[in-house]
Amino acid sequence: AMNLNADKEASEVVEELLELTSQNLAKMEVKDHYNIIQELGQGKYGRVLMVTHRIRGTPMALKLVPKQTSKLWNFLYEYCVSLYLSSHPNMVNMFGIVFESQEHYGFLQELALDRDLLALIQPRIGIPEDAVKRCARQISNALGFLHCKGLVHRDIKPENILVFDKDCRWVKLTDFGLTRRKGTILRLISGFLPYTAPELGHFCNSEGLPIDFNLDSWAFGVTLFCIQTGYFPWEKCLPGDFFYEEFARWVKSGEAKEPCTIPRHWRRFTPEALSMFQKLLAVDPKKRGTVEEVLNYMDFQWKVDNWKEKEDDDEEEEEDSECLSELEES
Numbered sequence: 001a002m003n004l005n006a007d008k009e010a011s012e013v014v015e016e017l018l019e020l021t022s023q024n025l026a027k028m029e030v031k032d033h034y035n036i037i038q039e040l041g042q043g044k045y046g047r048v049l050m051v052t053h054r055i056r057g058t059p060m061a062l063k064l065v066p067k068q069t070s071k072l073w074n075f076l077y078e079y080c081v082s083l084y085l086s087s088h089p090n091m092v093n094m095f096g097i098v099f100e101s102q103e104h105y106g107f108l109q110e111l112a113l114d115r116d117l118l119a120l121i122q123p124r125i126g127i128p129e130d131a132v133k134r135c136a137r138q139i140s141n142a143l144g145f146l147h148c149k150g151l152v153h154r155d156i157k158p159e160n161i162l163v164f165d166k167d168c169r170w171v172k173l174t175d176f177g178l179t180r181r182k183g184t185i186l187r188l189i190s191g192f193l194p195y196t197a198p199e200l201g202h203f204c205n206s207e208g209l210p211i212d213f214n215l216d217s218w219a220f221g222v223t224l225f226c227i228q229t230g231y232f233p234w235e236k237c238l239p240g241d242f243f244y245e246e247f248a249r250w251v252k253s254g255e256a257k258e259p260c261t262i263p264r265h266w267r268r269f270t271p272e273a274l275s276m277f278q279k280l281l282a283v284d285p286k287k288r289g290t291v292e293e294v295l296n297y298m299d300f301q302w303k304v305d306n307w308k309e310k311e312d313d314d315e316e317e318e319e320d321s322e323c324l325s326e327l328e329e330s
C-alpha cells in the first residue's frame with residue numbers, strides 16, 4: 001500500500017509541475033543570455049550545448065530540442081521528471097530554467113565536465129574495476145530511487161550516465177525523455193539497441209507491453225558489461241543474434257541447474273559477477289532481479305585476476321563471428 005501511494009504521488013506531482021510550468025514558459029533567445037561554448041552531445045531528439053551565463057559566467061549544459069519536431073508536452077515532461085528527481089545526489093541537477101525561443105525549447109542543467117561514461121571507456125578494455133563498482137553502486141541507488149517513485153527510466157546506457165570526476169566517485173543519471181510510469185502500455189518504436197530487453201521483441205507488432213522496472217535491470221546489466229569490457233555483449237536480443245542466443249542458452253541452463261559452458265566473452269568474470277549478471281540479465285523478465293541486486297556483490301571481485309584479453313583474442317582470431325562490436329561514440 002505504501003508503494004502504491006508513493007507511485008500515485010510521483011505521477012501526480014509531475015503532472016502538476018507540468019501544468020504549472022506550461023502556464024508560464026519564458027520566451028527568450030539563447031544568445032541574449034548565454035554564450036555558446038561548444039556542443040556536448042547530440043541525440044535523437046535534440047542537442048546539448050555547453051554554455052556560460054553572459055553576465056555571471058556560470059557554466060551550464062543547455063538541452064535544446066527543435067520545436068518543429070518535438071511536442072511541447074514531451075519536452076516539458078522530461079524537464080519536470082528531471083526537476084522532480086534532481087534532489088537525489090545521483091540524479092543530474094537542474095537550474096530550474098526552462099524556456100522557448102523562436103525555434104527551440106530549452107532547459108539548463110548542471111554541467112558534467114567529464115562528459116559521460118561512454119567517453120571514459122577505454123576501447124576493448126573498459127574502465128577499472130573499482131571505478132565500475134563506484135558507478136554500479138551510485139546508479140543502482142539512482143535507479144532504486146526512480147523505481148520507488150513508480151517510474152521506469154527506459155534508456156539506461158553509458159551515454160546517459162554523466163561523469164563528474166575521472167575516477168567515477170561521482171556519477172549521475174540523466175536523460176528522462178523516455179521515462180514513464182510503471183505499467184504504461186508501450187510499444188517499441190525506436191528500434192532495438194543492445195540495451196533493449198528481449199521481451200520487447202515480442203511486442204513490436206502487437207498491442208504493446210506494460211512497462212516494468214525490470215527493463216531497467218536489463219539495460220543496467222548490459223551497461224555493466226559494456227563498461228567492464230569496452231564491447232557490447234551482442235547487437236540485439238533477438239533470435240538470430242549469435243551472441244545473444246549463446247548467452248540466453250547459458251542463462252537458461254543455469255536456471256535449470258544444468259549449467260553449460262560459459263560463453264567466451266563472459267569468461268573474464270568471476271563466478272560472483274556471473275551470478276549477478278544472471279540475475280540482472282535473466283531472459284525471463286519475471287525471474288529478473290532488481291537494480292538493487294548489484295549491491296549484494298560489492299564485496300566480491302568481478303573480474304578474474306590477470307585475465308589475458310590478448311591471448312584469448314589470438315586463440316580464435318580468425319573467427320569473425322566471435323568478434324563483439326566495440327563501443328563507439330555515436
Ligand SMILES: Nc1ncnc2c1ncn2[C@@H]1O[C@H](COP(=O)(O)OP(=O)(O)OP(=O)(O)O)[C@@H](O)[C@H]1O
Pocket residue numbers: 040041042043044045046047048061063092109110111112113115116155159160162174175177
Ligand atoms: N549535463 C551535461 N553535462 C555534460 N554533458 C552532457 C550533459 N547532458 C548531456 N550531455 C552530453 O550530451 C549527450 C546527449 O544528451 P542527452 O542524452 O540528454 O540527449 P538526447 O538528445 O536526449 O539523447 P538520447 O538520444 O540519448 O535520448 C550525452 O550523452 C552527454 O554526452
